[in-house]
Amino acid sequence: MPVQRCLERLAWPAVAAAAAQPGSTVLWPLGAIEQHGPQLPLATDVLFAERVADAVLAGLEPELPIWRLPCQCFGFSPEHQGFAGTLSLPSELLISLVVAVGSQLAEAGFQRLVLFNAHGGQIALLQVAARELRSRHPSLAVLPCFLWSGPPGLSALLPQPERREGLHAGLAETSLMLHLAPELVGPDRPRDGIADQAPPQGWSLEGAVPLAWRTADLSQSGVIGDASGADGSLGEALYGRLVAGWGELLTNLLLSDWPPTAG
Numbered sequence: 164m165p166v167q168r169c170l171e172r173l174a175w176p177a178v179a180a181a182a183a184q185p186g187s188t189v190l191w192p193l194g195a196i197e198q199h200g201p202q203l204p205l206a207t208d209v210l211f212a213e214r215v216a217d218a219v220l221a222g223l224e225p226e227l228p229i230w231r232l233p234c235q236c237f238g239f240s241p242e243h244q245g246f247a248g249t250l251s252l253p254s255e256l257l258i259s260l261v262v263a264v265g266s267q268l269a270e271a272g273f274q275r276l277v278l279f280n281a282h283g284g285q286i287a288l289l290q291v292a293a294r295e296l297r298s299r300h301p302s303l304a305v306l307p308c309f310l311w312s313g314p315p316g317l318s319a320l321l322p323q324p325e326r327r328e329g330l331h332a333g334l335a336e337t338s339l340m341l342h343l344a345p346e347l348v349g350p351d352r353p354r355d356g357i358a359d360q361a362p363p364q365g366w367s368l369e370g371a372v373p374l375a376w377r378t379a380d381l382s383q384s385g386v387i388g389d390a391s392g393a394d395g396s397l398g399e400a401l402y403g404r405l406v407a408g409w410g411e412l413l414t415n416l417l418l419s420d421w422p423p424t425a426g
């Protein structure tokens with residue numbers, strides 16, 4: 164990614180000039196430090212958020228007004244408590260952190276903040292933080308994105324039942340890591356966390372009638388899904404669709420007039 168797009172590497176006059184550009188946008192990657200089964204590192208979501216963000220930003224037209232913040236590595240991961248190395252922030256602390264950083268970006272003159280989040284367990288929290296921030300700073304558009312939803316064609320690459328049941332450290336995440344950093348992927352790649360502990364009839368782990376599951380309810384290994392068939396070529400295909408999909412979504416945002424004039 165071009166160094167000029169790293170906000171923290173600029174001096175303040177350059178930041179002021181960046182913020183003053185029409186449609187000035189900051190992209191903030193957010194991950195988590197949490198267990199990802201016996202085969203993947205704690206920082207899996209951090210690595211995905213950073214690598215996809217950097218590839219997307221490197222591919223954008225240089226004149227588009229977007230800059231990147233350093234990744235927020237600690238996230239909200241209470242569902243993974245009990246597995247060594249999971250380091251979760253309190254929910255109110257993470258909401259306050261997002262509101263504090265976003266407020267100062269708004270006061271500096273930036274017009275949009277993209278929360279580029281790779282951890283599924285903090286989607287709802289970041290939506291709350293985004294609404295809070297927007298209500299305090301109507302001039303700042305806030306877009307709470309989740310890495311794995313948005314780009315088309317991702318689920319078509321995954322077989323059933325993994326498409327529905329692969330919630331954590333399963334086929335998709337293990338394959339993507341095999342593509343991006345194979346040296347970080349261990350050989351023990353379980354299938355775990357689903358069949359023995361089916362939700363009550365009509366309910367589901369996620370989706371329309373969710374259960375606020377804890378990993379310990381479902382899985383001994385920490386995997387919820389089937390990592391056994393992971394391979395780097397699937398990861399390469401997922402990565403290609405993630406980068407292309409987010410590239411298009413961000414370009415559309417940057418060329419748009421969003422947000423409507425604050426009233």
Ligand SMILES: [Zn+2]
Binds near residue numbers: 282332
């Ligand atoms: Zn993850």
